[in-house]
Amino acid sequence: MCEDAHGIGRRALFVTGAAAALTLGSVSFAAADGQDHGTETTATIRGTLPPGSPDYVYVPIEVPAGVREIRVAYTYDKPPVPAGTQGNALDIGIFDERGTEPGGRGFRGWSGGARSEFFIRADDATPGYVPGPVREGTWQVALGPYTVAPQGLSYELTITLTYGEPGETPAPVYPPERARGRGRAWYRGDCHLHSWYSDGRRTPAEIAALARAAGLDFINSSDHNTHAAHPHWASEAGEDLLILLGEEVTTRNGHVVALGTDPGTFVDWRYRARDNRFGRFARQIRRAGGLVVPAHPHATCIGCGWKFGFGEADAIEVWNGPYTPDDEVALAEWDNLLVASVREGREGRNGREDRGWIPAMGNSDAHRDPDAVGLPQTVVLAEDLTREAIQAGIRAGRSYVAESKNVSLTFTASGERGRHAGIGERLEVPADSPVTIRVEASGAPRCTIRLVTDQGVLFTSAPLPVSGSGTAEWHTTPAYAAYVRAELRHETAAGPVPGALAAFTNPIFLGR
Known part of the structure; x- marks a missing residue:
């Protein structure tokens, strides 16, 4: 020695x-x-x-x-x-x-x-x-x-x-990029999960079992600052569960989920916002077929707050784990970004490549018991249960976030001549044309439905019955509301302070 x-x-x-x-x-x-x-x-x-x-x-x-x-x-x-x-x-x-x-x-x-x-x-x-x-x-x-x-x-x-003799390194085997889907449908996923390959305490097998129990169709591996887990997910994938591969890039100025990168992709984390290096690694994530998703942007842990701005983001993790005040702040900041996209004429597009509006998503960030996998989960309208289709749905904002598999939403806008639009889409009608907004909710007993526009909250329903199912309609025009998004809120005991989210949607934009 x-x-x-x-x-x-x-x-x-x-x-x-x-x-x-x-x-x-x-x-x-x-x-x-x-x-x-x-x-x-x-x-x-x-x-x-x-x-x-x-x-x-x-x-x-x-x-x-x-x-x-x-x-x-x-x-x-x-x-x-x-x-x-x-x-x-x-x-x-x-x-x-x-x-x-x-x-x-x-x-x-x-x-x-x-x-x-x-x-x-x-x-x-x-x-x-x-x-x-x-x-x-x-x-x-x-x-x-x-x-x-x-x-x-x-x-x-x-x-x-x-x-001694070195031995042989086994060739890695990765999960397939396709599972047996239902064609064009809504698929539920959790894209921020930690295994024992970083600071989690669960094996990939345990996480996959919990994902299936939570009603998920897809998950994303996102261990801190390492891709070492990638070859260990292949045996947990199946016809009923699509497993994407990624990383939580954990810098001293915030964390970002690399969502659905090519197998074996490692993304470096050794930089701060003042170094002006993040763009290089964001581009690496996209070259590797992944999405750039800033995680828990207002989390209070040291180094967790997001300091890099959102110019490179493909989506933003607005809701992270059980709903807390920092999620409420992230939701408000994201809503301000929607208003900015309207002001700058970018709301008709989405995706970072053309500097369009940035969709929101939610994930559990589950590490260990009692962290619940699938609380919350992002529900994505995708053409099929494949890596490419799920990423396309997230990037386009065709998604909403729910606290569990029990909560479902249908959110639409309809106008003259039979025109209609769904989550993440635009209803193209004249500025003074009447528009009907409709929300159908289930699995949310005693929750209220709120409709939020670029002006703020313009509609709040009576509490849903104990069955958890109900419908709300609201009428507006594109001149009055540039976009509308829906929220399901739990009851609150703090007066004017809104209750915790049970679900929220990406927006529907209104007007030409």
């Missing part, structure tokens, strides 16, 4: 754009010559990171030829801190000899703060890490000081190399 100590030297700091990273001195191991199969050698590295440390600190490991497995364990101190002061939290991951360049090929895994140790070898790896040969060269253990106490953050890394 060898030991080393690391302190932060000013010359080790390098800056790219506005973001800083730190590379420490390297750790070397003996060559494999003369090492028996299965021999292990270990190095222990200790250091202290001060408050204000860079977002990422790299510890280079010089790996010789002939290594079969690399194993890393770490600990760090958690001293008491004054009330209202952040304590220590240290994330971890690793890059191989191909380097740490953002968006490069060197990524081999990330577990954030979910695990205290991990291993990588050709035939297997800890969940969150990518199996493959442990090749000779400079590997980099990546430390992410998420928060640092005033006393600093003292850490200890233990690196263990095992020598």
Whole structure:
């Protein structure tokens, strides 16, 4: 065993754009010559990171030829801190000899703060890490000081190399891009889910079983900052469940769901809004066939609030998990974006490519018990149950969000000469032409139906009966309402404050 100590030297700091990273001195191991199969050698590295440390600190490991497995364990101190002061939290991951360049090929895994140790070898790896040969060269253990106490953050890394034949890496098998659908129909999905391949506590099999129980037709794998789960979903897909592959890209300035990317796509997360790098990775998501969906934009956890703007968004996750005040704020912000699209003449289009209006969606962000998969769920009108069709429906805004499989909505606008439009569409009639808005709801006992326009809430129904089913109609003109969207709200005990959502729709735009 060898030991080393690391302190932060000013010359080790390098800056790219506005973001800083730190590379420490390297750790070397003996060559494999003369090492028996299965021999292990270990190095222990200790250091202290001060408050204000860079977002990422790299510890280079010089790996010789002939290594079969690399194993890393770490600990760090958690001293008491004054009330209202952040304590220590240290994330971890690793890059191989191909380097740490953002968006490069060197990524081999990330577990954030979910695990205290991990291993990588050709035939297997800890969940969150990518199996493959442990090749000779400079590997980099990546430390992410998420928060640092005033006393600093003292850490200890233990690196263990095992020598021997490398073994073979299994060829990945991915879930199919098609399930047996019902043709053009409404399909229910949850596109923000975490397994034990990041900080979740459920296996893919457990998540798939819960998705089926929640009445879902499709889900999207979205583990934090890793694509390692992608090959482990194939056995859970079936004719009744379409499984899309993605990632929750978890930066220090907000999180974004890469929804339905090509299998094996890794999207880097090591940048902040001030670095002006997000557009590059948003374009990578789209080149890989995915959608860019900012997640929980007003969540209150550190680093969770969305700071990159919505110019690259294909949709916005307005509702995340059980309905809370930050979802209400996100809903209001999204509604303001709809008004802006009307003002700027973009409401007749949708999708980021032509700078159109941005649809909303909702997902559970479920991690572990008792988190409910499918609370909420996005209900999408798609031509079939395929990756391409589901993404097209989301991108077009042909969708609504419901708290469970029990809640269903039909929302339409009709005008003169038999013209009609549904969710995400436009009713093209003259500005002074009468328009009838109709909502049919089921599965929402005692909820009220609200109709929201660019002016605000212009209609609120009486509470639905205990059966949960009912209908509401409202009459307007395009001159009075540029768009209309529907909400189902639970009863409230806070006076004028609206109750929690049971469902809401994307808008129908009115006028030519």
